[in-house]
Amino acid sequence: MGKVLxxxxxxxxxxxxxxDLIAEGIRMTGHEVVLKKTGEIKSEEDLKGYDxxxxxxxxxxGEMITSMKQILFIAERAELKGKxxxxxxxxxxxxxxxxxxxxxxxxxxxxxxxxGPLMLKASWIQGGIQAAQAYGKSITALM
Numbered sequence: 470m471g472k473v474l475x476x477x478x479x480x481x482x483x484x485x486x487x488x489d490l491i492a493e494g495i496r497m498t499g500h501e502v503v504l505k506k507t508g509e510i511k512s513e514e515d516l517k518g519y520d521x522x523x524x525x526x527x528x529x530x531g532e533m534i535t536s537m538k539q540i541l542f543i544a545e546r547a548e549l550k551g552k553x554x555x556x557x558x559x560x561x562x563x564x565x566x567x568x569x570x571x572x573x574x575x576x577x578x579x580x581x582x583x584x585g586p587l588m589l590k591a592s593w594i595q596g597g598i599q600a601a602q603a604y605g606k607s608i609t610a611l612m
Contacts, residue, residue, distance in 0.1 A: 471520035471612040472501040473553075473605075476510055478526040478534035483559035486592040487601050488525055491557060494605020500612070502605075507536035513547035521553035521608050524574065526566040528558060533566035541573050553611045554580035555604060557587035564588045583607045 473495050477488040488504055495502040503519070510516060524544070526537035556571035558564070567586035574580045587604040589597045 470500045471609060472503070472518070473521040473523065473608060474516065474519040475502060475504045475523045475525070476507060476540055477504075477524070478507045478537040478540075479559070480527055480529055480534065481559075483591055484525050484527040484557070487557055487559055487587070487589055487597070488523070490592055490598055490601030491523055491555075491587070491605040491608075494602035495609055497602065498606055498609040500609045507534070507540050510540055510543060513543055516544055516547040516549070519552070520612055521555075522549065522574070522580070523555040523557060523605075523608060524570050525557040526570060528560040528564050528566040531563050531565055533558070533569060537566070537570065541570065545577060549574070550579040552580050553583075553608055554578070555583045555587065555608045557589075557601070557604065559589055559591060561590070581611055583611065
C-alpha cells in the first residue's frame with residue numbers, strides 16, 4: 470500500500486477539516502496518510518518518502534496563505550516529478566488558491582495529478598464530506 474502526505478494551510482480551520490476528510494478517503498482505500506500543517510515542513514527532506522501528495526490552502530483576499538507559498542518553494546526542490554498529486558482548499562468568494570497550487574504541482578513539478586483541484590466553501594455543505602472523501606480515493610486510484 471502507498472503512503473500519502475497531506476500538507477495544508479488554514480485560517481479558520483475549514484481547510485484542515487477538508488484535509489481530514491481527504492485523509493479518511495485515503496484510509497478507506499487501505500493506504501496510509503500523514504497530515505501536516507505547513508509549519509511542520511522545514512525542508513525538502515520533510516517531503517520525501519511518499520507516493521502521493523495533496524497540498525491545500527484556503528483562499529484569503531484572492532491568494533493562497535503565505536505559508537503554503539513557502540511550501541511550494543520547498544517542494545520545488547523535493548524531486549516530486551511523476552509523483553501523484555492533488556490540491557484542495559476552502560474559500561469564501563473567489564477560490565483561487567487550490568487552482569494555483571494544482572497548476573504548480575502539475576506544470577512546475579511535473580506530477581501525475583488527479584482530475585482537478587477540490588474547492589469547497591465548507592466541508593459540511595453541498596456534499597462536501599462525500600466530495601472530500603472521494604477526492605482522497607481519487608488520489609489513491611492513481612497509485
